[in-house]
Amino acid sequence: MKIQIDDKDFDLMLEYDQIKKRIRLIGIQLNVDFENRIPVFIGVLTGSFVFLGDLIKEITIASEVTFVKVKSYTGDQSGVITDEMAISMNLKDRDVIVVEDIVDTGKTLKYVLEKIKAQNPASLNVCTLLFKPNAVENEIEELTYVGFEIPNDFVVGYGLDYNGLGRNFKDIYKAVPKQR
Ligand code: IMP
Secondary structure: OEEEEOOEEEEEEEOHHHHHHHHHHHHHHHHHHOOOOOOEEEEEEOOOHHHHHHHHOOOOOOOEEEEEEEEEOOOOOOOOEEEEEOOOOOOOOOEEEEEEEEEOOOHHHHHHHHHHHOOOOOEEEEEEEEEOOOOOOOOOOOEEEEEEEOOOOOEEEOOEOEOOEOOOOOOEEEEOOOOO
């Protein structure tokens, strides 16, 4: 199936059934790894809200959820990232699991991880639905839970947007390169 958002065409890449199956497995792994620990899941807004919504339903151990929102200035290539909504919880001695929709260059994640590390958590791990290994600029040692490794395609759906649109699609779609 194909969809169109603004000027871009997209092809189906991952169906919701496949995503759900993967999330179920990640959930099982998290339940084992954090048994008796009461971890804090921190969703990185906006894109992660759909993934975290499904993931948290697979978590059977006691846990807490909060969010952080950052703003990146990509247009001017400066790579500057600032807080749009800071973390409101005390994370000292907590087991923190950062939940991302996608890790592309890894710049956003690096910024979020530094902020959390400054609070001295007991442990820090990242759970991302999608990971672009060929785009990431530096190795992220906290990247423990990865849903799917994908090529450097631009993707939308399941929380991910193109110009603010497309977050509502259940499946994930990849951009079709423009024909010349
Ligand atoms: P970073 O390059 O890893 O810092 O990614 C920054 C942010 O860009 C991610 O959290 C997403 O919100 C967004 N992003 C990166 N790649 C894609 C994509 O393929 N589709 C939609 N958003 C993306």
